[in-house]
Amino acid sequence: MMKLSKYVLYDILRSKIILAYTIFLFIVSLSMLQMEDNSSKAMLSLLNIVLIVLPLVSLVFTTIHYYNSYEFIELMSSQPMSRTRILLSEFAGVSISLLSAFFIGIGIPVLLYAANDTGFALLFTGGALTLVFTSIAFFASVSARDKARGIGFALLLWFYFALIYDGLVLLILFSFSDYPLEKLTLLLSALNPIDLGRIFIMLKMDVSALMGYTGALYKDFFGSGSGILFTTGIMLLWIILPLWAAIRKFNKKDL
């Protein structure tokens, strides 16, 4: 499988978009960490980049890459090569390049200036979110036949996870505010990888003290060892399930 991924990677590196993305992340995170004298404030700004920009770039880049390499996929499918292997190689190539962009662009500055608990949580969340949204983007692009629809679908998913979902959760919390909802909010957070990542990082910061009763419950849950295990497990599910669905769809598709 690595054989094919090598060519996918080679193709991605040629386009230089990944290089620009890496430099962008590097400059942003470096300037934030240098300008703020309080590193936890800088981390809060970085958190927003990780939660908003990273999923968006992963989704759009993966979708565009998929449609651009359609010829490659078509060529490979006439060779003795299974469809599963082709798609997994594509996934490996894209996620390796996006992950390295993230770890070079944000990882290095964070390790230099804020190598603490929060920093590692941020890196973990960023890496996981990159993989999750790459996987979701593969599902979106395999499902839609043409480029415009594929990118549209991917953007819609981003809007949903980054913006709409929070609104829906707030709506639920307000309308049922008379009931004890702590357990429910915990469950709801697991249904959105961005929310899960946000909670996971926030609880490592001092600001979590401001979050009141729910925050205390969260701290109790996520702060413990089982909380880390829970986060990792849910993130893994978010990576594996869309990819699995994408492979299933891809195997039945006419090329």
Add this chain to the structure above:
Amino acid sequence: MIRIEHISKRFKKLQALNNISARFDRGQVISLIGPNSSGKTTLIKSILGMIKPNSGKIFVEEQLIDGDPSYRRDIGYMPQIGRYPDNMKIGQLFKMLQHIRNMDESKLDKSLIHQFGLEKIFEKPMRTLSGGTRQKVSAAIAFLFNPSILILDEPTAGLDPLAAEILKEKILEEKKKNKLILITSHILSDLDDLTTHVMYMQEGKMQFFKDIETLQEETGELRLGKAIARIMKGEQFSNDWIGKMIQAKKNDKKPL
């Protein structure tokens, strides 16, 4: 070598393949003929596993094509429109395919690469190539791994006369090696010296599958083009074509 059992494929409104069964064997050169959108390419792509039929089974070398892709090792495919990664150079494309197939350098058949003079343009990126050069690359790839089954979708379309001749020579050469060759083409004169069998399709249905001698006998035409033209026009086959010929001779003599 290839056995097709009752395959059907439907694209929304269009019935592309309608219950087709056939058997292709070693040493045959089969011409797939039919009007546009009669399902020729769909049939070919189904054999390659690129299109999944709604029903029916396809066997290659007695192996059901479902899942295990190793059967494609024996197949060389030349697509109708060769589409390749834009950024890749021709040389890289060949190198990549060799790397993926993992075949001994000595077993490769590079004759078409030499004959088409592709080495000289190995450094050209695929996106800059003209349609004809693309076809040359596709042909060279199809023959490169010395497969025992060749599937050529409109091989001569877009090629210049010289290149088309080279390709035809190559196909004839492979025919002598007792391989199975499947060709679709609208240029029937190209198929004349190659074909051993004709499969005629229309609107997703197989109208007939006959060897060339039978076809010539039934239509009374020696040239494949004329024979097929007769069928396409919907003329009835005349079994006593000898009688017709005599009639024609008589008519010729009348003015005398």
